[in-house]
Every structure is written in C-alpha cells, then in structure tokens.
Amino acid sequence: xxxxxxxxxxxxxxxxxxxxxxxxxxxxxxxxxxxxxxxxxxxx
Amino acid sequence: xxxxxxxxxxxxxxxxxxxxxxxxxxxxxxxxxxxxxxxxxxxxxxxxxxxxxxxxxxxxxxxxxxxxxxxxxxxxxxxxxxxxxxxxxxxxxxxxxxxxxxxxxxxxxxxxxxxxxxxxxxxxxxxxxxxxxxxxxxxxxxxxxxxxxxxxxxxxxxxxxxxxxxxxxxxxxxxxxxxxxxxxxxxxxxxxxxxxxxxxxxxxxxxxxxxxxxxxxxxxxxxxxxxxxxxxxxxxxxxxxxxxxxxxxxxxxxxxxxxxxxxxxxxxxxxxxxxxxxxxxxxxxxxxxxxxxxxxxxxxxxxxxxxxxxxxxxxxxxxxxxxxxxxxxxxxxxxxxxxxxxxxxxxxxxxxxxxxxxxxxxxxxxxxxxxxxxxxxxxxxxxxxxxxxxxxxxxxxxxxxxxxxxxxxxxxxxxxxx
Numbered sequence: 001x002x003x004x005x006x007x008x009x010x011x012x013x014x015x016x017x018x019x020x021x022x023x024x025x026x027x028x029x030x031x032x033x034x035x036x037x038x039x040x041x042x043x044x
Numbered sequence: 045x046x047x048x049x050x051x052x053x054x055x056x057x058x059x060x061x062x063x064x065x066x067x068x069x070x071x072x073x074x075x076x077x078x079x080x081x082x083x084x085x086x087x088x089x090x091x092x093x094x095x096x097x098x099x100x101x102x103x104x105x106x107x108x109x110x111x112x113x114x115x116x117x118x119x120x121x122x123x124x125x126x127x128x129x130x131x132x133x134x135x136x137x138x139x140x141x142x143x144x145x146x147x148x149x150x151x152x153x154x155x156x157x158x159x160x161x162x163x164x165x166x167x168x169x170x171x172x173x174x175x176x177x178x179x180x181x182x183x184x185x186x187x188x189x190x191x192x193x194x195x196x197x198x199x200x201x202x203x204x205x206x207x208x209x210x211x212x213x214x215x216x217x218x219x220x221x222x223x224x225x226x227x228x229x230x231x232x233x234x235x236x237x238x239x240x241x242x243x244x245x246x247x248x249x250x251x252x253x254x255x256x257x258x259x260x261x262x263x264x265x266x267x268x269x270x271x272x273x274x275x276x277x278x279x280x281x282x283x284x285x286x287x288x289x290x291x292x293x294x295x296x297x298x299x300x301x302x303x304x305x306x307x308x309x310x311x312x313x314x315x316x317x318x319x320x321x322x323x324x325x326x327x328x329x330x331x332x333x334x335x336x337x338x339x340x341x342x343x344x345x346x347x348x349x350x351x352x353x354x355x356x357x358x359x360x361x362x363x364x365x366x367x368x369x370x371x372x373x374x375x376x377x378x379x380x381x382x383x384x385x386x387x388x389x390x391x392x393x394x395x396x397x398x399x400x401x402x403x404x405x406x407x408x409x410x411x412x413x414x415x416x417x418x419x420x421x422x423x424x425x426x427x428x429x430x431x432x433x434x435x436x437x438x439x440x441x442x443x444x445x446x447x448x449x450x451x452x453x454x455x456x457x458x459x460x461x462x
Contacts, residue, residue, distance in 0.1 A: 021211055022317065028214030029313035033221045035305045 066245055071188040072197055074245035075181045076204025078138060081239055082145065082176035084208025085232055086114075088216035089165070092152075095225040106158040110165040112410070117170025118177065119406030125174040126183060126395030127260055134184045134395070135247035141175020142239030144168050149233035153226045176239055178205065179402055182382045183395030184246045192331065194386060198379035199327010206323045206375050210316035256392050256453070263393040264400070272388060272447035273397070276381055277404040279339065282440035283377045284408025285415075286346065286433050290315075290370060293416040297426050301358050310360075311367040318371025326376030327383070335384045336449055340441045342373045342380070347437035349373075354430045390453040 028034065093107050129137040148168030155161040174180075182198055189197035219228035258266075267273040298308045329338045349369040356362045382398045389397055419429045 018207075025211045025214045026313055026317070028217060029309050029316075030306060031214075033217050034214070034309050 066247070068188045068190075068197070070245050072185060072201055074242045075185045075201045076207075078142075078176055078181050078239050078242050078246070079178065079201060079205035080208030080212075081236055081242075082141070082173060082208070083178075083205040084210075084212030085145070085149075085216075085236055086169070086173060087209045088212055088232070089114075091213070091216050091220060092225050092229070095220065099225070100156060102158065102161075106161065110158070110161045113162055113166030114170040114173070115406055115410060117167055118173040119403045121171055121174030122177060122179045122399040122402055123396055125177075126179040126397075126399035127393075129180045129183055129395045130393050131260070133247060134180050135243045137175045137180050138243035138246055139240045141172045141177075141180070142236060142243060143172075145172025145176060145236045145239065146233045148172055149229050149236060153229035153233070172236070177402075178202070178378055178382070179395050179399035181246070182378070182398060183391070186382060186386045186394045187391045195331035195335065195379060195383040196324075196328045198382050199324045199330070199376075202323040202327060202375055202379045203320050205378075206316075206319040209375075210313075210320060213316070256390070258392065260393060260396065263389065263397065266452065267389055267397050267400070270388065270448075270452065272449070273385075273401070275443040275447050276384060277401040279343065279440040279443045280377060280381050280401050281404040281408035281411075282343070282436045282443075284405035284410075285412035285436060286350075286408075287374060287412070288409040289412035289416045289429060289433060292413045293420070293426060293429070296420075298363070300426075303358065303360075303363065307360050307363055311363050314364055314367035315371040315374060318368050319374040322372035322374055322376045323379060325372070327379035330380045330383050334449060335380050335387065336444045336447045339377065339380050339384075339444045342376055343437045343441040343444070345369060346373050347434050347441070350430060350434040350437065354427065354434075384447070384449060387449060388452055390451070 089111055093104065096102065097104055097107055125137050125141065145168075148164045148171075151164035151168060152161065155164050182201060185197050185201045186194055216228060216232060219231050223231070294311065295308050298311070326338060326342065346369075349366055353362060353366040381401060382394070385398045385401065386394050415432075416426065416429050419432075420426055
C-alpha cells in the first residue's frame with residue numbers, strides 16, 4: 001500500500017499528468033489535422 | 045470503510061464483498077479507466093469515416109448504418125449485460141466486453157464489405173460497449189461506495205468516461221495521421237485490451253444479492269410500476285436527444301452561420317473538457333442535495349443556454365459560453381440518474397435498472413441525430429430543432445419534479461432490505 005506521506009506526491013504527479021494530457025488534447029483539437037478534417041467535413 | 049488484512053476476504057459495509065487489494069479507491073480508479081477506454085474509443089469512430097469510405101469505396105450510408113447498428117446493439121444489449129453482471133458478477137462481463145470490443149476493432153480494420161463492417165463495428169463493438177459501458181461499471185461502483193459517498197463516486201467514475209471522450213479523439217487522430225486508419229484501428233484494439241486486466245479489480249460478490257430475495261423480474265416489475273422510474277427514463281431520453289443533436293449537427297450549424305473551423309473545434313474541445321468537470325460536479329451535488337432537484341436545475345440551465353445561444357447574435361464568445369455550459373451539463377445526468385435508481389430501488393439490480401433507463405437515452409440519441417437532419421432537410425435550417433431542444437429541456441425538468449425519491453426497498457413486504 002502507498003504510505004500516507006507519499007500520498008500527496010501521488011496526487012501531484014497525477015494532477016500534473018492530467019494537466020499535460022489536457023494541454024496536449026487541446027493543442028491537438030486546434031492542430032491542422034483536426035481543422036482540415038473539420039473544414040472538409042461538409043464538402044466531401 | 046473496513047480495512048483489509050493479508051488479502052483475507054472481508055464483508056464490506058456496503059454491498060460488495062471485497063478481497064484484499066480491491067479497495068473502493070481501486071474499484072473507482074479501474075472503473076474510471078474502463079469507461080475512459082470504452083466510451084472514449086467509441087467517440088473516435090467518426091474520424092475513420094473519411095479515410096475508410098475513400099479507400100474501400102464505400103458510401104457514407106454503409107459506414108453510418110454500421111455505427112447506427114452499434115448504438116442499437118449497445119442500447120439493447122446493456123440491460124442483459126447488466127442483468128448478468130448483477131447476478132454473476134461484473135468482472136467476467138466487463139472482460140468479455142473488452143474481448144468483444146478488441147475483436148470488433150481488429151475485424152473493423154480488415155473488413156472489406158459492408159456486411160463484415162456491420163458485424164465488426166456494429167455487432168461486436170456494440171456488444172463490447174454493452175459489457176464495458178456505464179450500466180455495468182457504475183453498478184459495481186454504486187455497490188462498492190458507501191451510500192453517503194455514492195453519488196460523488198459515480199460522478200468521479202463518470203468523469204473517467206468524459207475524460208476518455210475528450211482525450212481519445214486526438215489520440216486516434218494522431219494515430220490515423222501517422223500510421224493510417226488500419227494501423228490506428230489495431231492500436232485502438234490493443235488499447236481496448238487494457239479493459240481485461242482492469243476488470244479484475246471490479247470482481248466481487250454482489251452482497252446485496254444475498255440480503256434480498258427479490259427476483260430480477262420482480263425488480264423490473266417494481267420499477268415499471270414506479271412512476272418516477274418512467275419520468276426519470278423519459279428525462280434521460282431528452283438528454284440523449286439533446287447531446288447527440290448537438291454533437292452531430294453543431295459543426296454543420298456553425299459552418300452554415302459562417303463560423304471558422306477554429307471556432308468549431310474550440311467549441312467541441314470546450315464541451316469535451318467541461319464535460320469532465322461537470323460529470324464530477326453533478327455527482328458531488330447529487331450527494332449533497334436532492335438528485336431530482338439537481339437534475340431539474342441541470343435541464344433548466346440547458347434550456348437557458350440553448351435559448352440564449354439561438355437568441356443572441358452568434359459570435360466566438362456566445363459560442364464558447366454555450367459550449368462551456370453544455371459541457372458542464374453534458375454527462376452530469378449519468379451519475380445523477382444512476383444514483384437516483386440506486387437510492388429508490390437499492391443496488392441489487394442497479395446495473396439492470398440503470399441499463400433499461402439508458403436504453404431510453406439511446407433511443408433519444410437516435411431521435412436527436414435523425415430529427416435534426418430531417419428538420420434541416422424539410423425547413424433548410426436548424427432553428428426549429430434548437431427551439432424544440434430548449435422546450436424539451438423544460439419538459440425534462442418538469443418530468444423530474446414529481447419523482448418520489450424515497451427508498452422503496454423498506455416497503456417490500458416479505459424481505460430484508462437490500
């Protein structure tokens with residue numbers, strides 16, 4: 001089991017990981033692949 | 045919560061007999077990850093439409109029919125998966141669902157005919173979703189969490205599914221861009237295999253099954269005789285209608301209104317992100333306040349958001365405001381509806397009863413996607429559908445008002461309380 005003292009560290013690592021994935025996701029949503037796909041969604 | 049010692053099976057104070065390492069926190073984390081993979085992967089299929097139809101020479105109707113079939117199989121299969129999970133344990137159902145999901149994705153990659161695609165993307169992935177979706181996973185979490193923390197736990201596990209919807213889309217797009225759609229499907233299949241080891245954390249005897257002698261048929265009959273269950277299912281149907289209408293038709297509406305692709309994608313990303321926050325927040329609120337009142341507020345907020353969106357001149361700011369509000373209320377209905385079913389009928393048949401209500405949600409989803417397109421074809425605009433969506437929100441809020449949230453398990457004449 002995780003020691004009580006290590007628990008805050010685990011939460012910090014998890015929060016940092018989630019923030020990083022969220023940042024990457026937002027970046028990808030506004031990246032060229034998605035935008036080109038979106039622009040062509042109704043014309044092909 | 046009782047502590048466990050040396051992996052010895054102990055009776056949990058709630059409704060699941062847990063052994064050693066399967067603490068409620070582990071159940072919650074693994075349940076969230078199962079939903080993240082299963083609901084998230086399903087969200088990505090639209091990305092495969094252009095490359096697959098182009099390479100294989102299929103029509104969009106061929107692709108669309110298989111996805112429609114998938115939604116029907118998911119909706120119809122989930123009550124059965126829920127019933128099996130309630131009776132024999134969820135782990136096997138989730139693991140079997142994971143296998144069906146992975147197999148479906150692999151066969152999708154190698155389908156060259158419409159029929160093969162119907163079987164793989166439609167039936168196998170649909171069955172996979174039935175076994176690994178909200179109904180089965182939330183049933184386990186609902187039983188593992190103590191009653192006073194159940195709603196928050198359901199909100200948290202729902203947020204896992206919401207996170208999957210948000211993050212799996214760029215993941216799949218990156219795979220398609222770098223490796224092509226066939227390899228992307230195979231990588232997604234490998235990703236979905238993660239569900240199998242995660243399912244082992246969701247094993248555990250349904251203790252509620254042994255403290256109540258109510259049969260499955262009696263439970264369904266009891267729910268069917270409860271007006272509140274019908275109102276809840278109908279309001280859930282409204283949720284399905286609105287979310288799928290917005291998901292499918294919002295991009296087209298924005299293009300019609302002259303918005304840029306960046307605005308459109310920002311709106312979709314904001315809905316996805318705030319859906320994570322909203323799922324958890326709604327679960328928390330449901331644990332603190334009356335769930336039906338939170339649901340009424342949720343539908344009320346949606347009605348205001350939709351009305352303002354169509355009434356105000358469209359700009360990036362009104363669009364983002366709408367996207368944030370819709371995101372916050374997007375899947376918040378799931379932990380609230382699931383929590384209310386548990387609160388009224390107990391947790392013994394939670395997966396089954398929630399899954400039946402979820403079938404209503406799926407019927408609403410089908411109608412939302414179809415009616416939006418139909419009205420656009422007939423009138424040349426989405427205005428009528430937006431007004432209808434806002435009116436439906438008011439109806440859904442009104443449907444929640446008379447629901448009697450009181451626990452009925454104590455009213456059963458000849459059995460112990462579940």
